Amino acid sequence: MHELSIMSSVVDTVRERVPDATVTCVRMEIGKLSGVLVDSVLFCFDVVVAGTNLEGASLDISSPPGRARCRACGSSFDLDDLIFLCSCGSADVQVLSGRELRITSVEVA
Amino acid sequence: MCATCGCSEETHTVVLEQDVLAKNNHLAEHNRAWLAARNVLALNIMSSPGAGKTTLLERTIRSLGGAPVISVIEGDQETRFDADRIRTTGCEVVQINTGAGCHLDASMVHNGLHELDPPRDSIVLVENVGNLVCPALFDLGESYRVVITSVTEGADKPRKYPHMFVVADLVLLNKVDLLPHVDFDVDRFVSDARMVRPDVTVLPLSATVGTGVDAWLDWLRDKCARVCAPAV
Numbered sequence: 001m002h003e004l005s006i007m008s009s010v011v012d013t014v015r016e017r018v019p020d021a022t023v024t025c026v027r028m029e030i031g032k033l034s035g036v037l038v039d040s041v042l043f044c045f046d047v048v049v050a051g052t053n054l055e056g057a058s059l060d061i062s063s064p065p066g067r068a069r070c071r072a073c074g075s076s077f078d079l080d081d082l083i084f085l086c087s088c089g090s091a092d093v094q095v096l097s098g099r100e101l102r103i104t105s106v107e108v109a
Numbered sequence: 110m111c112a113t114c115g116c117s118e119e120t121h122t123v124v125l126e127q128d129v130l131a132k133n134n135h136l137a138e139h140n141r142a143w144l145a146a147r148n149v150l151a152l153n154i155m156s157s158p159g160a161g162k163t164t165l166l167e168r169t170i171r172s173l174g175g176a177p178v179i180s181v182i183e184g185d186q187e188t189r190f191d192a193d194r195i196r197t198t199g200c201e202v203v204q205i206n207t208g209a210g211c212h213l214d215a216s217m218v219h220n221g222l223h224e225l226d227p228p229r230d231s232i233v234l235v236e237n238v239g240n241l242v243c244p245a246l247f248d249l250g251e252s253y254r255v256v257i258t259s260v261t262e263g264a265d266k267p268r269k270y271p272h273m274f275v276v277a278d279l280v281l282l283n284k285v286d287l288l289p290h291v292d293f294d295v296d297r298f299v300s301d302a303r304m305v306r307p308d309v310t311v312l313p314l315s316a317t318v319g320t321g322v323d324a325w326l327d328w329l330r331d332k333c334a335r336v337c338a339p340a341v
Contacts, residue, residue, distance in 0.1 A: 001211055001243070002211060002212055002242070002243035002246055002247075004209075005210060005212075005214070006129055006130075006246075009129055009130070009132055009133070010129055012132070013125070013127055013129070013131075013132070014125070017123065017125055017127075018123055021123075024120050025120075028129075035242075035245065035246050035272040036246075081271060082271035082272065082275050082305055083268070083271065083304050083305060084305075084307070085304065091307040101128065101129045101130060102126065102127060102128045102129055103125045103126075103127050103129060104124070104125065104126060105122050105123060105124045105125055105126075106122070106123050106125060107120045107121070107122055107123075108120060108121060108122075108123055109119070109120045
């Protein structure tokens with residue numbers, strides 16, 4: 001359940017950046033290959049915002065799918081898991097998306 | 110401002126574009142620089158509970174016999190059991206109890222390093238909380254990440270827990286003395302580990318009886334020679 005500490009650091013970051021505003025929405029990107037479960041994040045959110053200027057805020061999460069590019073043959077393909085193997089047989093693969101774990105913006109009143 | 114009741118209805122967007130783990134990663138880099146300034150090799154040792162991390166540490170410390178000096182940071186949710194075991198080897202150890210936390214983070218290791226105060230040209234072994242999921246995401250500032258699996262756990266662990274194996278610089282397959290008694294396909298384990306982390310070195314060993322430990326000690330001496338100034 002690393003999502004609890006991850007969401008605690010999200011709250012800390014937002015409070016540092018907008019300490020005096022009431023935050024009504026937090027927008028995050030959590031890629032499908034990030035190792036962080038969106039359901040667990042949503043479950044934790046209400047607990048970690050209690051008593052802060054984020055209390056009552058909504059959490060808007062986008063989940064970029066995994067995409068990769070093969071350095072050997074140049075093709076791009078979907079990546080459903082962390083097995084970085086191109087259909088050409090090469091494991092020399094660059095992950096293009098899916099590992100995002102960031103706060104993109106907040107809505108403040 | 111709302112004209113009816115005076116509440117502030119209007120909201121505006123503040124763009125943050127910040128990595129969630131940025132703070133941890135920043136502290137991890139600080140730890141890395143601090144260790145590098147002292148020529149200290151630090152290993153982050155991760156596994157599921159009961160894979161044999163502490164037993165391997167005990168054997169490693171006793172086998173190297175103080176050359177180079179090893180000190181240990183022990184991570185567990187509760188108790189000082191592991192620190193007490195390590196202390197019987199004669200080496201310095203700091204126990205970190207994470208309470209509800211399921212992993213060590215860079216801040217805990219930062220505090221641990223200051224308490225431990227490892228000498229120059231030495232090795233710090235960080236035994237993470239037993240967990241094959243959460244510790245994988247948190248950079249501690251280590252030089253290398255070592256993942257231990259034991260043969261009693263099943264050969265499919267690399268594909269079941271890919272986030273852990275994808276960050277592994279070395280995989281140790283422990284408890285190989287039990288191979289005659291369990292259904293564990295070593296070749297499949299190695300090939301699955303390399304599906305997730307191509308070319309990763311896998312060293313089979315038994316921390317209890319000593320089989321294969323020399324290859325692990327050679328790996329450790331080799332890495333230490335690159336970081337620590339005096340020849341090991």
